[in-house]
Amino acid sequence: MGGLQKKKYERGSATNYITRNKARKKLQLSLADFRRLCILKGIYPHEPKHKKKVNKGSTAPRTFYLLKDIRFLLHEPIVRKFREYKVFVRKLRKAYGKAEWTGVERLRDNKPGYKLDHIIKERYPTFIDALRDIDDALSMCFLFSTFARTGKCHVQTITLCRRLTVEWMNYVVASRSLQKVFISIKGIYYQADVLGQLITWLVPYQFAHDHPTDVDYRVMATFTEMYTTLFGFINFRLYQTLNLVYPPKLDSKAESELKAEHEEDYAMDSESYLEKLSALSASLARVVATAEEEENQLDQFPADGNMEAREKEQKEQEDQNRLFEGLKFFLNREVPRESLAFILRCFGAEVSWDKSLCIGGTYDVTDETITHQIVDRPDIDKQYINRYYIQPQWVFDSVNAKMCLPVEDYFLGVTLPPHLSPFVEEKDGDYVPPEKLKLMALQRGEKHGKIQEEEEEEDEDEDDDDDEEEDNDEEDEDLTEEKNLKKMEDQRSQGKVRLEQEEKAEEKRLAIMMMKKKEKYLYDKIMFGKKRTTREGRTAHNNSWNGVNGMVSNVVSMWLMPFH
């Protein structure tokens, strides 16, 4: 019996973790400060695999942090600032208590503060890393900018958030990177493609709502503090890539246009610039003024098979970006101005609104060259002949469909088609709402061959009838596995491509015939399942068209399976 005896909980996972209170004592900070520090530095608690071991035998629920993370925190210079702040508060309170007002002033002048720049640089060493994390920052900043300016959270934070969000929107407008919009009951979801990254963010509605009481405001404020810093730096860099001046300035021509007579009615001088920017109705000034926009010339690479496809894609993209180019819109008073102005400007349209609504309206309702007026009322008194009066959903649906939809469905007083979510990717065999099918048909019809256009139009017309089940069946057959084949056959009138496809189909049939019995058995099973779903989807279609509510639960329960 030589050797040292090993004691329990002295090595291994028990020593790698540390509880929250112990960590706090090690750093000599209060709990609020410790939490703030962890949020700022991006240090999160961990759940160990074997709680009993780490907790030294007990199963009490505790928060654990990795010991190495806490040791890393010890080197942080902000920790010193927190302690200084604590001392400052104590001195201030004493001075107040003794009614030494000069002392109070002096202390206030020397209030300790800290900067987060080095933390941002440490957490996101490259610009692309930061861009990946911007979703969260965007949503938080948009959320905070909608808060009311009571004293509950610092008014400065709210103003800063507002400024940053306005800058971001101006950038998206200038770079034309908006891809998708979705109006939900929670808020408005946007998706933009910035420097190759798909960024999704949520903007709450402007009208006031109650603030829930069970949300920790201090935690949210700390997150916002970090995110505003990050966001500002990202904005700066993005403006640099577009060759725009940062902090953003309105283009000098545009600014002179915007000069209204009664500017003082809208905002104070200090805030009027921000308000003008937020109006999003004018373009931004560039660092190096260019007389004309230079077109980006693609480098000529040696002949590549995918070149054509890529070029085609680019052209499509550019076409999409110019969706509303040349159109002039006027927003009526009851529509959400900021959201619509943002979307319309992103795709190249000219927007204006009533002068009494907000600063920045360039033309009035009486302007004759207006092509579309966006109204949300059941009817409107005075109607001009050469413009369309449409409901705001037309804009959103057009953006999602990447083309200008027919205006007739969105006239005043017409029941709108449902607003579909662009964030849903339907797989083969899943239920596709009939509206989406119509949309796809529209898209196909406008893009390819004239011969097929008539057929497609006929299909559309027949869709409007409630009782045409056969056409529904035709469209539903497209959804089966042979959908691609038929699609190809229908669309391409060119013989070469059709021949290719026919060859492929032949090969496929041969392969199916040559399969072994077992494999064929499996294959049959899969096909059976798919066919069942499409059949159910078809019956669902029928029910939706016939409006039979009683069948809903049956049908839904039947095809809930593929959702799980």
Add this chain to the structure above:
Amino acid sequence: MAAVKRLKRVAALQPGFISFKSSAESDDLNSGRRKRVNKNKKKNWNKHSDIQDVEEFLDDVRLQERATGGLISEKPDDSLFFVDIGEQKKRVQPEVQERKKGKKSKSRPLRIDLILQHDSLVPPPKDVLAHQQPNAKKLRRIAENAEKLAAMGVLPRRQKRLLNRRPATKTSKAKTAANNFPDRPYYDLWGAEARETADPYYLEQTGKRRVKRPEKLNAKPSILPAVEVIAPGGSYNPDFFSHQVLLLEAHEVEVKREKAELRIERQLAVKREDTATEETVFQEQVEGLVEEEEDEDEEEEEDVSIRGGLQQEKKTEKERKRERADKIKSQQKQAARAFTDKKQQLFQLRSIQATLKRREQRTRERVAQRKANQEAEKSMPRRLGRLKFQAQDLEIQLSDEIPGSLRTLKPEGSVLKDRFKSMQKRNMIEPRERAKFKRRHKVKYVEKRAFKEIT
């Protein structure tokens, strides 16, 4: 003798005391007893001469000189007395009044000044110290030299140093050290590459170089995306089926909750038969009060159980031998059976294979299941802390709440709460609830005296 004299003197001094001798004589006796002093010596002039009356007179004179400015006897009559004629009728002279006023202010001095005038004959003493200056000559000489130099333009050394000193630049303190003011400037954070200013070892040792961030901290705590888009049924104008799907999900959540409530109620349920009726209540109350015959049958049953274990104590030789033989036989039997089993296993190969395959399949299934569980766990929120994660309610609007247009839309749910819960779901913060207000001591209610009288 002295004591007797004293007594007599004291007695004589009492009022109403009639002595034998007359009072005059008693005085003479006393005065006769006085000691004789030699007034011819200068020493005794001061001690024993009485100049009180002269002193009084001189004091009086000095007082008069000090207070009233000279002897009163030498003052003229007008300054001391005035003739009281009576009230004089005031003559109205309007045009002269203004001039009178002016005259009053200029010519005639104020009465207060007159009262406070310095009117004693005794002049104030001269302050000798004011004229005394140490080294007056030297100081005068220095001042004259300094004047001459200043006239020539040469500054004394002190002034030269003051002028040479650098002006104190009032550094505006870094008030902008704060982080969040609205016009905060930003710069290119990722642009300029920091150069090494000095030897890296030196920087490390002196604590000037920042510690590198460990790689593990860059990993995201959860694979869920930051912003999760709501299901298509949550659109403000949803299409029928997606909305139904969302309603079904919410419905299932509600059903689960109801089931949980029902379960609790079921556990607490009591059978109707067990409820107390009047008879059972009466029975309970009466128990033990009424005496009954106790059974004596219980005692007999105890004896039987003790006897059973005591019979077999010793094993005989025979028994032991038999046991050994039995053991050997059973072992042999087992060995033989094992041998035949092994031989027969050859023919059982197929079924053995079948069982093996089944077992393998089971393990494979279990492995797959475990992996699927682990993957699912990655997207679930982890348990960090005392409270469990409570998912928020689905944001959903019922069929009759769906608005027809954007104008009539009422937003559902709070984005703030959604963001908070999303952060908890992604393991960035631990779930927290609002701190309850706990009282240290119980609240006591005391009636005021006035109320006590009423009630």
